[in-house]
Amino acid sequence: MRYVITGASRGIGFEFVHQLLERGDIVDAGVRTEEGLQRLEPLKRGSAGRLRLHPLDVAEERSVRTFASAVCTEPVDVLINNAGVPGLWCALTDVDYADVVRTFAVNALGPLRVTSALLPALLRGVARKVAHVTSRMGSLAGNSEGGAYAYRMSKVALNMGVRNLSNDLRGQGIVSVLLHPGWVKTDMGGPDAPLPPGDSVRGMLNIIDGLRAEHSGRFFDYQGEEVPW
Numbered sequence: 001m002r003y004v005i006t007g008a009s010r011g012i013g014f015e016f017v018h019q020l021l022e023r024g025d026i027v028d029a030g031v032r033t034e035e036g037l038q039r040l041e042p043l044k045r046g047s048a049g050r051l052r053l054h055p056l057d058v059a060e061e062r063s064v065r066t067f068a069s070a071v072c073t074e075p076v077d078v079l080i081n082n083a084g085v086p087g088l089w090c091a092l093t094d095v096d097y098a099d100v101v102r103t104f105a106v107n108a109l110g111p112l113r114v115t116s117a118l119l120p121a122l123l124r125g126v127a128r129k130v131a132h133v134t135s136r137m138g139s140l141a142g143n144s145e146g147g148a149y150a151y152r153m154s155k156v157a158l159n160m161g162v163r164n165l166s167n168d169l170r171g172q173g174i175v176s177v178l179l180h181p182g183w184v185k186t187d188m189g190g191p192d193a194p195l196p197p198g199d200s201v202r203g204m205l206n207i208i209d210g211l212r213a214e215h216s217g218r219f220f221d222y223q224g225e226e227v228p229w
């Protein structure tokens with residue numbers, strides 16, 4: 001199977017690349033910086049040509065277009081929209097509105113932009129699956145805490161975008177879902193997070209492998225439990 005993944009330089013995205021290569025899949029990885037590309041070089045060298053690296057900033061229209069023209073030369077089976085930023089975690093009185101807009105550009109608009117640009121290649125694939133890594137912090141029903149305006153609002157917007165595009169693409173046989181990875185020990189999750197990236201990614205790959213038409217437009221955690229909207 002051929003997978004495309006965004007935000008592959010570290011954390012959950014890096015672990016997706018690692019596990020997919022381990023099980024024999026082909027991966028096209030989008031990476032934002034030169035430093036990130038360097039970090040993935042050893043995996044690329046050991047992949048026997050199964051890992052291809054591409055520069056990608058999901059918040060930049062031109063970057064997404066260049067990325068799409070590189071990966072759309074062949075069919076894509078599964079797209080994993082993983083790239084994300086935490087935004088500034090501040091109280092109501094300290095909200096930095098420019099930061100909220102930047103966080104939206106990456107977390108909410110990035111996955112939409114990438115999915116739309118890769119659509120021709122997804123339609124030529126056999127699996128036709130898109131997984132969007134969101135967060136339980138984007139659950140309206142689950143929020144009793146407040147704070148983290150930029151992150152929470154961007155993930156709610158992502159969730160609606162994905163529900164919407166799932167409706168739009170269902171007729172073309174594309175299954176699109178939202179996945180909450182758990183609280184994962186990465187730069188974003190922090191050192192106190194209980195879940196190693198390996199366990200989170202194993203769980204999410206298990207869900208992606210089992211996706212069927214009836215799952216489209218739904219919101220699951222890494223263990224397959226449905227998350228309330």
Ligand code: NDP
Binds near residue numbers: 006011133188
């Ligand atoms: P990290 O901060 O460890 O990694 C984020 C990744 O996204 C990096 O590869 C980063 O690239 C990339 N990225 C950021 N901005 C862009 C951009 N504009 N274009 C392309 N790539 C970009 O985070 P995690 O691995 O923890 O998070 C991955 C996903 O999981 C995110 O969507 C996050 O919201 C979600 N999530 C994580 C949780 C956790 O506990 N860790 C909990 C719930 C959800 P670079 O290295 O270049 O900055």
